[in-house]
Amino acid sequence: MESTMKLPLLGLAFGLVSQVALAANAAPALQDKQAFIDHLLSQMTEAEKIGQLRLISIGGPEMTREKIREEIAAGRIGGTFNSRTAAENRPMQDAAMRSRLKIPMFFAYDTLHGERTIFPISLGLAASWDLNAINQVGRTSAIEASADALDMTFAPMVDIARDPRWGRTSEGFGEDTYLTSKISETMVRAFQGKSPAERDSIMAIVKHFALYGAVEGGRDYNTVDMSLPKMYNDYLPPYRAGIDAGAGGVMVALNSINGVPATANTWLMNDLLRKDWGFKGVTISDHGAIKELIRHGVARDGREAAKLAIKAGIDMSMNDSLYGEELPGLLKSGEVSTAELDHAVREVLGAKYEMGLFKDPYVRIGKPENDPKDTYAESRLHREAARDVARRSLVLLENREQTLPLKKSAAMAVVGPLADAPIDMMGSWAADGQPKHSVTVREGLRRALEGKGKLLYAKGANVTGDKAVLDYLNFLNFDAPEIVDDPRPAAVLIDEAVKAAQQSDVVIAVVGESRGMSHESSSRTTLEIPATQRALIDALKATGKPLVLVLMNGRPLSIVKEREQADAILETWFSGTEGGNAIADVLFGDYNPSGKLPITFPRSVGQIPMYYNHLSIGRPYTPGQPGNYTSQYFEEPNGPLYPFGYGLSYSTFALSELTLSTTELQRGEPLEVRITVQNTGKLDGETVVQLYLQDVAGSMSRPVKELRRFEKLMLKAGESRTLTFTLGEDDLKFYNTQLHHVAEAGTFNVQVGLDSQDVQQQAFELR
Numbered sequence: 001m002e003s004t005m006k007l008p009l010l011g012l013a014f015g016l017v018s019q020v021a022l023a024a025n026a027a028p029a030l031q032d033k034q035a036f037i038d039h040l041l042s043q044m045t046e047a048e049k050i051g052q053l054r055l056i057s058i059g060g061p062e063m064t065r066e067k068i069r070e071e072i073a074a075g076r077i078g079g080t081f082n083s084r085t086a087a088e089n090r091p092m093q094d095a096a097m098r099s100r101l102k103i104p105m106f107f108a109y110d111t112l113h114g115e116r117t118i119f120p121i122s123l124g125l126a127a128s129w130d131l132n133a134i135n136q137v138g139r140t141s142a143i144e145a146s147a148d149a150l151d152m153t154f155a156p157m158v159d160i161a162r163d164p165r166w167g168r169t170s171e172g173f174g175e176d177t178y179l180t181s182k183i184s185e186t187m188v189r190a191f192q193g194k195s196p197a198e199r200d201s202i203m204a205i206v207k208h209f210a211l212y213g214a215v216e217g218g219r220d221y222n223t224v225d226m227s228l229p230k231m232y233n234d235y236l237p238p239y240r241a242g243i244d245a246g247a248g249g250v251m252v253a254l255n256s257i258n259g260v261p262a263t264a265n266t267w268l269m270n271d272l273l274r275k276d277w278g279f280k281g282v283t284i285s286d287h288g289a290i291k292e293l294i295r296h297g298v299a300r301d302g303r304e305a306a307k308l309a310i311k312a313g314i315d316m317s318m319n320d321s322l323y324g325e326e327l328p329g330l331l332k333s334g335e336v337s338t339a340e341l342d343h344a345v346r347e348v349l350g351a352k353y354e355m356g357l358f359k360d361p362y363v364r365i366g367k368p369e370n371d372p373k374d375t376y377a378e379s380r381l382h383r384e385a386a387r388d389v390a391r392r393s394l395v396l397l398e399n400r401e402q403t404l405p406l407k408k409s410a411a412m413a414v415v416g417p418l419a420d421a422p423i424d425m426m427g428s429w430a431a432d433g434q435p436k437h438s439v440t441v442r443e444g445l446r447r448a449l450e451g452k453g454k455l456l457y458a459k460g461a462n463v464t465g466d467k468a469v470l471d472y473l474n475f476l477n478f479d480a481p482e483i484v485d486d487p488r489p490a491a492v493l494i495d496e497a498v499k500a501a502q503q504s505d506v507v508i509a510v511v512g513e514s515r516g517m518s519h520e521s522s523s524r525t526t527l528e529i530p531a532t533q534r535a536l537i538d539a540l541k542a543t544g545k546p547l548v549l550v551l552m553n554g555r556p557l558s559i560v561k562e563r564e565q566a567d568a569i570l571e572t573w574f575s576g577t578e579g580g581n582a583i584a585d586v587l588f589g590d591y592n593p594s595g596k597l598p599i600t601f602p603r604s605v606g607q608i609p610m611y612y613n614h615l616s617i618g619r620p621y622t623p624g625q626p627g628n629y630t631s632q633y634f635e636e637p638n639g640p641l642y643p644f645g646y647g648l649s650y651s652t653f654a655l656s657e658l659t660l661s662t663t664e665l666q667r668g669e670p671l672e673v674r675i676t677v678q679n680t681g682k683l684d685g686e687t688v689v690q691l692y693l694q695d696v697a698g699s700m701s702r703p704v705k706e707l708r709r710f711e712k713l714m715l716k717a718g719e720s721r722t723l724t725f726t727l728g729e730d731d732l733k734f735y736n737t738q739l740h741h742v743a744e745a746g747t748f749n750v751q752v753g754l755d756s757q758d759v760q761q762q763a764f765e766l767r
């Protein structure tokens with residue numbers, strides 16, 4: 001076993017590769033990145049170069065670990081993903097150190113919302129509107145992942161999602177461009193820390209570039225067709241924000257864009273990303289995406305697919321053998337130039353350099369004697385942070401007659417298929433999170449009540465009664481069935497829950513989606529809670545007991561009927577390892593809920609797409625004034641069930657009139673928007689003040705409003721505070737039909753509120 005520590009130190013600052021591999025002909029100093037990489041590149045054979053572009057999955061059926069080590073030692077693999085411990089990664093790095101040039105490997109993983117400690121899913125994080133909390137998630141994830149020898153995460157995922165049928169809605173930060181952009185930069189900085197080279201940092205790979213959230217019909221992997229202004233104004237900024245915050249890499253989307261797959265899209269990957277945006281990092285294809293160019297119908301065969309991808313600027317190929325198989329022939333024939341190959345290799349080496357791997361290939365692997373005795377030890381978790389962030393992500397949707405908070409002295413029944421479902425607490429893409437570490441809702445309530453109130457439990461219903469859906473969901477998890485189905489008849493399950501309800505003062509029904517329902521490839525045609533669970537809710541309602549719905553889901557659900565049935569509704573997403581404790585904190589008032597929806601909840605699937613910042617239209621629907629020939633659906637009420645930015649608290653907050661520092665803004669000058677917010681309730685609490693802008697008349701139709709600022713603040717009962725938001729010309733800019741980024745003269749409305757609809761408004765003119 002080799003380690004840097006055992007090597008003779010020839011030069012103080014130089015690591016393994018700089019000493020050993022480059023000693024032959026006066027290697028440049030490691031500090032000089034460009035020269036160092038140029039020199040290394042000049043020593044590489046064509047096969048070694050192609051090897052660097054290969055990123056492969058660990059644990060897949062394609063290759064045994066022994067074979068992987070052989071390939072690494074032969075210089076035929078550049079990086080791997082899906083391994084999770086130092087003990088797994090060390091032998092692979094040792095193999096790289098046996099290779100001719102000793103170019104270090106990197107080890108990546110999908111660490112999206114935690115590595116061992118699982119935080120709420122990304123959509124839940126966005127619901128916190130709390131960048132400090134989100135920073136803590138990114139930092140903690142990086143600390144945990146790097147402690148287990150990971151160098152890179154395929155995150156943040158910043159695809160704007162406006163069609164909740166799409167299962168990956170759960171993985172992103174919602175529908176809004178500004179909120180997602182803020183979170184994107186926060187996450188990138190948090191993952192990468194002071195620098196991606198630090199021992200406790202991991203490199204961020206922003207994904208999926210680009211527009212993956214706009215797949216037609218919300219059906220995963222489908223095509224995307226979008227106008228350029230919409231792309232530039234709404235969908236691209238979050239990727240750009242992550243890149244501007246220093247993300248080391250970009251993962252390429254699986255979809256096509258206006259007919260050209262992202263993986264073969266020269267305009268996207270070269271013109272926009274590299275030339276316009278000045279991106280300097282590594283680009284990584286998604287899983288098998290180069291080969292999929294054949295099925296997209298843009299490549300005749302593997303050879304053409306590899307050629308298209310490398311020419312488009314795809315540096316690394318993920319789990320795809322085509323670069324290895326086809327690049328030698330393409331180089332030989334001159335169809336791909338050495339310069340094109342070198343460009344890709346340079347980016348991979350550059351990323352490794354930035355991750356500090358040339359300085360010390362074992363920087364995150366460490367020494368064997370320091371490996372944790374138990375990878376899954378309780379002491380390795382960050383439970384306090386997980387509980388704190390989870391509480392902030394919960395959104396109180398309804399609270400009639402102050403049903404919540406509950407008294408700990410009450411007798412209560414907790415029912416529902418998700419009440420005691422450890423795996424579902426974690427949500428999808430839960431890295432190496434362990435179900436056994438999850439605090440379920442039932443367990444969280446039990447702990448909170450210890451010795452006080454009475455808690456009864458009944459499952460009440462299966463997640464779904466549809467055998468085909470059940471089989472689909474259980475197929476998703478290779479290791480174990482995701483969903484434990486209770487074989488008893490539905491009526492028996494319901495009866496048990498009703499009996500528990502009848503013996504209680506209040507019923508808490510934990511219902512919604514299992515985590516696999518909001519997952520990659522899990523698109524839905526309905527947004528309803530599955531029928532088995534709806535029947536349970538009906539039966540519980542019939543008992544006449546106060547009914548609290550605790551929703552678990554990774555997308556907006558259409559809950560028109562449930563909204564009427566429930567006395568209180570708490571949206572909890574998939575809230576992570578500490579979710580059950582966090583939910584109990586809110587249900588009992590130990591934490592006053594403060595989350596706000598990062599995505600619109602439609603009434604029904606038929607209203608999709610429904611998002612708050614749509615363009616102005618000629619015949620808008622006016623609430624309260626229905627009529628023919630306006631833009632509406634005639635069978636049901638129009639408008640959302642819950643709007644973007646909405647969420648209640650146990651306190652009430654009041655906003656003063658807003659004032660503007662001027663009603664005539666000169667270019668280059670700041671506009672100050674002032675508003676006072678008061679906690680008019682009896683409890684201390686947090687709320688989110690949201691500022692929206694509307695460009696009333698432009699050279700093209702503009703959104704009815706767009707989020708431009710927000711601030712989450714804590715106010716004691718009775719306390720008030722004046723907030724000042726400063727806007728500048730840049731905040732008024734948009735991409736026009738010529739894609740010029742302009743602030744056009746005219747009237748702008750400033751709207752401030754505690755959600756996107758209930759707002760105060762003032763206007764100003766831009767000269």
Ligand code: BGC
Pocket residue numbers: 110154207286287520
């Ligand atoms: C997903 C990516 C993910 C990759 C590696 C793909 O199926 O689309 O988001 O990073 O797998 O796990």
